[in-house]
Amino acid sequence: MWITYFNGDQHYLILSLLCLVFSMLPFYWHFEMKRSEAREIVFLAVLATMAAMGRVAMAAFPDVKPTSFIVIVTALALGPESGFIVGSTAAIVSNLFLGQGPWTPWQMFAWGMMGVTAGLLRNLKWAHQRGWLATLGIIYGFLFGWIMDLWYALVYVQPLNAKTFVAAFAASFYFDLVHGVTTAVLLFCFYKSWYRIITRYKYKYGLMDAREELERSSF
Known part of the structure; x- marks a missing residue:
């Protein structure tokens, strides 16, 4: 019965939104249960605000997103969570400035998963090299775009079939490329300085897992 219900065209979006919500809940739940110190929360809030304001400041150029750069640097410096x-x-x-809508959960998921996957690479040496970072930036630009293309296809493309689905993704190629190249250039030019600043604050104030890392390194 439920499979039949969700097979209807009008229910694609409902099912996808439910999947997004349930995929993000564990991360928020774990962060809430950690009982993080106030200074850690403030530090993350500042980084999130900078990422948000970078997007707002470049609103005239929708696919030039400094947000992705800040998310990736944060993840590589502080971890996936x-x-x-x-x-x-x-x-x-x-x-809040650009307009909320049904696209918001998809953007939250796309940038959230960007942070998670980049954070999982933080212990790999090549992930901090400028050449690889630039490549990673281009890849993330396309992955973000494909997630948003999926939302667009589920909402606006009728009839939804293999041909129209591929066409919807192909139409965004230029915009995804601009996003990816922008992220790649920012990572190539500014990653090291941002990474040093974030890690300096992390160790200076004992944020996140800084104490545990220092204890492990002392053995």
């Missing part, structure tokens, strides 16, 4: 919080929060905060 921090990357998720900054990414998902930046989406909802920036939309």
